[in-house]
Amino acid sequence: MTDISRRWLLAGGALAAGAAVIETLATAGRRFGLVPPDSGGVYGIGETLNYAAHRVFGRRSFAREFPRSMISAKPFANETSPSTEAFNRYQAANFANWRVIVHGQVARSLRLSRADLRAMPVSSQITEVVCEEGWSYVAEWTGTPLAAVLTAAGVRSSARYVVYYSSDPEWWDSIDIDEAMHPQTLLTWGMNGSDLPVPFGGPVRMRVPRQLGYKSVKYINRLLVTDSLEGISLGSGRYAWYAGI
């Protein structure tokens, strides 16, 4: 056998072995929930590695919490309220009519007012909002654990994701069911001891403190529990779906 043909044979063998390894990894990855919904395309490998690393090493981790003395005196709200007529009407009525709809793969759909949310289990956390742009601030967030809302709705075992929508039609996002049931994932309605101000997402903001700020969507009015994100765009910013990094 010539050197050249042996080289080709070796290269072919290596390629076949590589393909088999990748196929096995992909199957195992799907089996253990290591593959994010944006695993395709040019950057799919990096996104899959980021999400898989979180699933392997960080599933049960807790976002850092800070002492009260570290609460930022001057937090930064970034982009503020959607000044649509509908939103202004809600705001004029102090959001008394604001409802968060919970539907999809649940035993019973819910329509929750802020009073309903306050009547459910309450949780507070002093965590950092970390923007993908680089800036950050620490605040005390008070709200209802998303897990409590999902439990009240009777989330089905087939549920794999929760999609959450802002009243601002340009904003929505989704997280996996693990993140949704995490004790630090809150539907917040209070900040630093008072009602959540509108610029910071009031009346209701999703807080996902283990991920970057763009996953903490403001003005939440709908939660969709689903077994698949097919047909649902992955968030609004053309950013990575998994935002722990």
Place this chain on the structure above:
Amino acid sequence: MSSVRPSDSQANADAATAVVPRHPRFVRITHWVTTLAVFALFVSGLEIVLSHPRFYWGEVGNVNTTPLFTIPLPSSRATVPTGYSFVLADQNGWSRFLHFQSAWLVLAAGLVYVLLGLRSGHFRHHLVPGRADRRWHAWRATILDHMRFSPAAFGATSSYNALQRVSYLIVVFVLFPLLIWTGLAMAPAVTAVLPATATLLGGRQSARTFHLLVTIALVGFTIVHVTMVSLAGFPARVRAMLGATPETPR
């Protein structure tokens, strides 16, 4: 495929080294993979900086707090005061995808390089300065050679001089680990698992500032590295890193 090379940087190429490529194959492959990944990291990192060219110290920082320093660049966010009258387009989507994908690539290349480097004795033989070079007068001589741009500073064709060795070791074992650490310390999911990654650096914003400073150090190294390669004979040195065997030892 390991080859024995003279550990003393003063040694000239001899008959044995003339027939094997100057750099072992794993060094050549990881060198170019790292070059590609670092280039992508630099471009995407610079782009991400444009969305907030302000740097802080401590845990938190935003446009309502005083920055440690500001890079005088325009920004891709209207909320950032820059002094420029225009706002750049938001490119953070692909920049962040590319940054982390390249980070995984550089991590893989770095692990292969360090593991094979330890196993083959690459660091011991080619990068740790030889005993003769570790004497005080030898350091002085090689530093003076560099300051005078003397041909001796550009290294022998078969080995590295002591300053070169020390700078490569610093890049591999100090700058890259620091870049990885300070990068990870900015990720909320990483600090959830390992809070010390951020707290040891003084907080998340300090980590971000360190990430920039170490990047500047790496850019400085790259400029000096490419300059030295050019002065030493760019085509020949690049050919050597591509696997050419030295045909005509000088």
